[in-house]
Amino acid sequence: METLYVELGNARYPISIGPGLLRSAALLAEPLKGRDLLVVSNTTVAPLHLPGLKAALPDRRIATCILPDGERHKTLATAALVFDALVAHRCNRDAVILALGGGVVGDIAGFAAACYQRGIDFVQIPTTLLAQVDSSVGGKTGVNHPGGKNLIGAFHQPIAVIADTDTLASLPDRELRAGLAEVIKYGCIYDADLFAWLETNIARLLAREPDALIHAIRRSCEIKAAVVAADEREHDIRAILNFGHTFGHAIEAATNFDTCLHGEAVGFGMLLATDLSARLGSVEASLPRRLAALLEASGLPVATPRIGVARALELMQMDKKVRGGMIRLVLLARLGRAVVTADYAEAALRATLTEYFA
């Protein structure tokens, strides 16, 4: 098992990564001692992993709240189901939510933990690669609104993250690949060596070799933890984690959140952001092709949905990254270094949008 820490101003929490962690009572025993527990999971994950988790905590009454599966259920109405469960089980401020599932479960359960009695503790137990390398770390929680993704939410840090790599064995190929998109993102924005390592080792990851998975997850979490520690509330630095996301969110919104997975949309978005960076001359002209090759080797789609330039611009305006009317974008200064900027030639943005969306 590998353990690293997210260091915040007034808090610190461990991320544990390795096989068999979900069944290890020791890891959860101390922080949860004597407290009411509510496991929030979904209809897909609960049959696979809830029995193991429950068995690891044999001496405790564990309430459960099983949500419908899917991004389209990441709504305020679904969060209300968690509130109902907390009230039905008379959970008080000492209660702890265990979020067992992918990013959607973690985001909803974390948001419910943020709001119930103005904030109770929660533990992230991510069971997808995407959640293990991204959404379970950093404290962003929330739900979607018909007008946009994650428009309703809170910053609320978990007290622990437990990434059991065994849970990835049952992950569908498509979801594994979507998770790899975020790992590739960390290479793009922060670590050219990781990017090169991925180019060499992508087949090992697709074959789910444990050592390769642990390396990719640990390095991703290290990068995310470092960025979140520098800027918990996304005043500036943290925004680099949104590389590919402004374009990606537009794709997800235009396709009603049900056509591509979040990681796939981020893959598309990274292509656009890298293309724009190349047009602006900050990265070599070959980088978009090199990124597309890595995405393709990862089994990710690279043919963007043609959502239209006007619609894309409209949806990007709605995105949270807009301040004072300018669309702020995360672009690459070079491979391994991202910058947040609203200072770019609009013609270049239109050229990129036209190439990928028209």
Place this chain on the structure above:
Amino acid sequence: METLYVELGNARYPISIGPGLLRSAALLAEPLKGRDLLVVSNTTVAPLHLPGLKAALPDRRIATCILPDGERHKTLATAALVFDALVAHRCNRDAVILALGGGVVGDIAGFAAACYQRGIDFVQIPTTLLAQVDSSVGGKTGVNHPGGKNLIGAFHQPIAVIADTDTLASLPDRELRAGLAEVIKYGCIYDADLFAWLETNIARLLAREPDALIHAIRRSCEIKAAVVAADEREHDIRAILNFGHTFGHAIEAATNFDTCLHGEAVGFGMLLATDLSARLGSVEASLPRRLAALLEASGLPVATPRIGVARALELMQMDKKVRGGMIRLVLLARLGRAVVTADYAEAALRATLTEYFA
């Protein structure tokens, strides 16, 4: 105009108290410059005060969201109306919500501000005495759940509080009196001189003499600001502000939140908490009668709804003040000094509950 400040670890915001403030553009002009605004109000307050507020900001497009009036509408569904309005007006992270109304409007609008895009700024413009002396200051926001009051919420501080005493002219007598209950509370828990001043000046307050109102509001806000500054997140000290509230919440929940006003319930609750304090020997045996006399002089009801001892205990167990199974209560060490404790004779609690609820 009087201005005092709530001092927090990493923030500071002004509370302005006086006549005519709502129509004073100067007070709002600077912090809101160039930002999208959404005024959240309700069907009762908007016709009275929205035109004046709008006139004070003549050069800005102001979106509005008018909620139904009443505590029974303090729900997640009503908060969703505010989210819808924010999205419909394409508000981004720079947007500011102006909460124009009583405690319910402020709590809902503040909660929506806390959650929209994981937190946007808001200004409290309280138009009831209760909101001016209590709910608009301190950053507690939230909505009710059928299982209990304020079970869903967030700590989110306003960037300013503007208490225009002119708005109290149109306040129904019953609501003015309910607000006085919270002023009496500050006397009980923090300031015996304020309690004595109220005994002498209650008729002036009921006659709405401006000087008396401003004195009562300023002293209440000073006390609340001091307590909140010492303990923003209610780890311990801040809980003294809940004097009368644990008993009061049980009454409100048992009567479905539609029989008595919050301030009236707090009035009842203070009677029980003072009675229990007297039974435990920490205050003189005559104090419950002295408090009842002041409540009656304020025109507040003192005949408690007979909700039953068992039901009261059950509802108090559900209250947020319960930790580790023990009901923590705010009791008086003496007039002007409150303590939070779970260390009291259960027989004394039962005797109090029996006297007031059986």
